[in-house]
Amino acid sequence: MGKPVLAEMIRSHAAERPDATALIFEGRESSYAQFDVHASRVANALIGAGVRPGDRVAFLGKNSDLYFEYWFGAAKAGAVLVPVNWRLAPPEVAYVLGDSAPKIVVADPMFLDRLDEANGYRIVVTEPSGNLPLFADWRDAAGSDDPRLDAGYDEPVLQLYTSGTTGNPKGAMLTSRSLLALRQETPADVMPEWNRWSADDVALIAMPVFHISGSGWGMWSLQHGGKGVVVREFDPHQVLDLLVKYRITKIMMVPTAMRIVCDHPDAAGTDFSFLKYICYGGSAIPLDLMRQAIAVFGCGFAQMYGMTETAGTITGLPPEDHDPEGNDRMRSVGVPLPGVEMRIVGEDGAELQRGTVGEIATRSPSNMTGYHGRPEATAEAIDADGWLRTGDAGYMDADGYIYLADRIKDMIITGGENVYPAEVENALYSHPQVSDVAVIGVPDPKWGEAVKAIVVPVEGQAPEPAALIAWARERIAAYKAPKTVDFREALPRNPSGKILRRLLRDEYR
Structure with missing residues (x-):
């Protein structure tokens, strides 16, 4: 018998722990038995609509427990799910749908203006909207027998589109092997402790599901029989309440969100003894924020690095390398995971x-x-x-x-020297008046490109450009230090927290 594929893990949890909670979403709870049946009904609804193994089906909506039912139902029907970034402009959505050619699109009604059934797909809505079929009704009208048409271990079950910071996005095809193998093939005692999951874990699924950080985080919880608390959108102002209400054991967030949570007036007085780990990615964590977060949460911190094409995390900086006094390793993304x-x-x-x-x-x-x-x-x-x-x-x-x-494409070449923005940003991050920073190259008649820093000051602070430049020159080579500094209230970032330097460069070119 081959290795267990994506939907098999839900079947096994439904058989072994049918009453355990799989997902919670806005007060709606689903046990593993209910989740498994719902996925089977979705599979049969897809088959009834003419979806065949290998076909694509799409999702255009915010986070929901229905997304995971749809994904695992598609897997049971042998179809490939394509979650579409709802933040994209209509032409960009049209490109992704044209490239993937889905048979069915499940969508939140607020995004219907970006869809047209004349393009060859049927639309199902997550909430009532006109005469369009409602997901729950469409699902429940189908039979509950599991069709078991799962794709093979090395065949796609998820197609995520890269952020497309240059050119059109590409659909990265992820298989059951891509998504499951590292944990299936690595003994639990070999996997780093911060990256182990169990049925006792309660995970906050807050990153967008059109990104591997959202789909992957939810899948890891389901893979191990944990409880997943799904929130429609990540709102750092609500995280504190969610952590306490559901006694979350694991959460993923970007450093900028972590700062907002730490600054909440109730954070310092809250008992977070139930929280085991905060995992973060997208950028390094400034040392002052690390000290604040350790004081507030008292849990372990792990930085994760990966990408869509690697099905998420492939390296990790473990908690033991997070030193409140600072160390060189905190500038890294850690070491490769086992395997x-x-x-x-x-x-x-x-x-x-x-x-x-x-x-x-x-x-x-x-x-x-x-x-x-x-x-x-x-x-x-x-x-x-x-x-x-x-x-x-x-x-x-x-x-x-x-x-x-x-x-590599963000590298700045100034006077024949290569400058990598992250190195300059790390130097400026340590300044006490800097909350966030992005570094780009801008055209310069003398140097070809000049290093420019775009800084978000700490609230209530007004740092001087000359002081920031001098600060950087004390920490990195003079040619790497910014020639100019601009200020703004926020920086453009993609859903995983990575700075969209292309947008900044476009403003200055």
């Missing part, structure tokens, strides 16, 4: 010496199978030996810790 190989390569693909900046490459069962309908792009990303080139620049130290330099 993950990583190396730093040059343009020719050859591995570079430790400490040398190059492109980060990775090989593991988590890698995508490829980009949907893009064989050339797939061949550029993954070589014949299975190594995926991430597009991220970085280096590995003698102990195997990975340090991000930055996206």
Whole structure:
């Protein structure tokens, strides 16, 4: 018998722990037995609508327990789910739907203006809207027998579109192997303690499900029989209440959200003894925020690094490397997870010496199978030996810790010298009046490009540009320090928290 595929884990939990809570969403609770039956009904509804194994079906909506029923129902029917970023503009949504060609689109009514059944798909809505079929009615009208048409272990079950910071987004095809293998094949006592899951865990599923951080976080909880608390959108002002109400044991958030939660007037007086770990990604955590968060939450902290094409996390900076006094390792994204190989390569693909900046490459069962309908792009990303080139620049130290330099395309070339924005940002982050910062290259007649810092000051503070530049020059080489500093109230970020430097560069070019 082959290895268990995505839907099999729900079947097994439904058989072994039928009454255990699988998902909670806005007061609605589903046991594993109910979740399994709902997924089977969704599968049969899809089959009845003409969906066949290998077909795509799409979801255009905010987080919901219905999303996970839809995903696992699609898996039982052998279909591939395509969650669509609802923040995209109508032409961008149209591109993703045109590229994936779904048979069915389940959507929140607020996004119906971006859909048109004339494009060959049927629309089902999550909440009442006109004469369109309602998801719950559509689901419950179908039979409850499990069709068991699951795709094979190495066939796609999820198709996530990359953020598309350059050009059109590409659909990364993730298989059951991509999503499950690292935990299926790694003994629990070998997996880092912060990355172990159990049926006792209560996870807050708050990152958007159109991103691997949302779908993956929810899937990890379901894979291990935990309880998932789904929230429609991440609202850092509500996190405190949610943590306490449901006694969350694991949460994922970006550092900027962590700061808002820590600054809540009730945070310092709340007992967080139930919270085991806060996992974060998207950017390093400033030292002052780390000290504040340790004082407020008293739990373990782990930074995670990964990407859509790797089905999420492939390295982690463990709690023991988070030192309130600061250390060099806190500038890293940690070490590869068990089962993950990583190396730093040059343009020719050859591995570079430790400490040398190059492109980060990775090989593991988590890698995508490829980009949907893009064989050339797939061949550029993954070589014949299975190594995926991430597009991220970085280096590995003698102990195997990975340090991000930055996206290669974001590298600044000033006066013939290469400058990686993350290094400059880390220097400025340590300034007590800096809340957030992005560094970009802007056209310069003398240097080709000049380093510019765009700073979000700490509330109530007004740092001087000259003081920030001097601060940076004390910590990094003078040619890396910003030539100019601008200020603003917030920085553009994608749902995973990564700064969208392309948007900033466009403003200055």
